[in-house]
Amino acid sequence: MEVNKIYCEDVFSFLDKLETASIDLAIIDPPYNLNRDQWDVFKTVDDFMTFTTKYLDKVIDLLKPTGSLYIFNTAFNSAMILNYLHSKGMHYKNWITWYKKDGFSACRKRFCNNQETILFFTKSDKVFTFNCDDIRMPYLSDARIKAAQSKGILKNGKRWFPNPNGKLCTDVWEFPSVRLTNKKNGKTIKQKHPTPKPEGMIERMILASSNSGDLVLDLFSGTGTTAYCSKKLGRNFIACDNNKDYCKLINERINSI
Numbered sequence: 001m002e003v004n005k006i007y008c009e010d011v012f013s014f015l016d017k018l019e020t021a022s023i024d025l026a027i028i029d030p031p032y033n034l035n036r037d038q039w040d041v042f043k044t045v046d047d048f049m050t051f052t053t054k055y056l057d058k059v060i061d062l063l064k065p066t067g068s069l070y071i072f073n074t075a076f077n078s079a080m081i082l083n084y085l086h087s088k089g090m091h092y093k094n095w096i097t098w099y100k101k102d103g104f105s106a107c108r109k110r111f112c113n114n115q116e117t118i119l120f121f122t123k124s125d126k127v128f129t130f131n132c133d134d135i136r137m138p139y140l141s142d143a144r145i146k147a148a149q150s151k152g153i154l155k156n157g158k159r160w161f162p163n164p165n166g167k168l169c170t171d172v173w174e175f176p177s178v179r180l181t182n183k184k185n186g187k188t189i190k191q192k193h194p195t196p197k198p199e200g201m202i203e204r205m206i207l208a209s210s211n212s213g214d215l216v217l218d219l220f221s222g223t224g225t226t227a228y229c230s231k232k233l234g235r236n237f238i239a240c241d242n243n244k245d246y247c248k249l250i251n252e253r254i255n256s257i
């Protein structure tokens, strides 16, 4: 199949056409069973998990032995997905919490939900790409870092000097949702897609878990954030969504680079 292309078709017919062990990195932003749109509705949790495990089985086959997988979902669904991936011999690396500081939900019978989950798994336990220096985060305390720059800080008998590019990336990621960043005169604008993901977040996954020229699978592409960021960062991509209007949007977005 041709790479750097968006395939407008059902996820299962698309996955069946891909070559086994050809993907370096899979970024999967699937339905969550939250009724966000008609594609996000399942009769039961079992139906949802049958759909989910069916595409996951195919993705596992398509990953190279050194490949990595990131999958978004709710915390509840992620617990079941984690269990399933583990049972299939995939290697658990992180439960990443996307903390949506600006999120709004009005729950009065339990704590308000302000997060989504991203599971990070690799096919091999030891041999996989992880470019920790490409995704460093700013240190919190400027003053402490400035003081440490010249003489370092004494830690366990050794002198520690701050890295000029920041600290190693943690598993709690703070990004505002796209819906709340796109405002006009203080009001949120109606979007062409209900659930686009922030570019900064997808870029972090691509930078960490792939190298220039690698092949990134953008499954359930939506507005094509993963395909777009892959192209921007010099990776190849292969993307799929079954909605013609979204596919048109993705092509426009990709061609804008």
Ligand SMILES: C[S@@+](CC[C@H](N)C(=O)[O-])C[C@H]1O[C@@H](n2cnc3c(N)ncnc32)[C@H](O)[C@@H]1O
Pocket (backbone or CB within 6 Å): 009, 010, 011, 012, 029, 030, 031, 039, 193, 195, 196, 197, 198, 220, 221, 222, 223, 224, 225, 226, 240, 241, 242, 243, 246
């Ligand atoms: C959560 S959204 C992805 C959003 C995307 N990450 C972004 O940043 O724009 C899920 C997408 O899956 C697509 N989808 C749902 N069921 C599908 C299926 N069976 N085959 C292909 N695409 C499907 C929907 O059209 C929707 O755009």
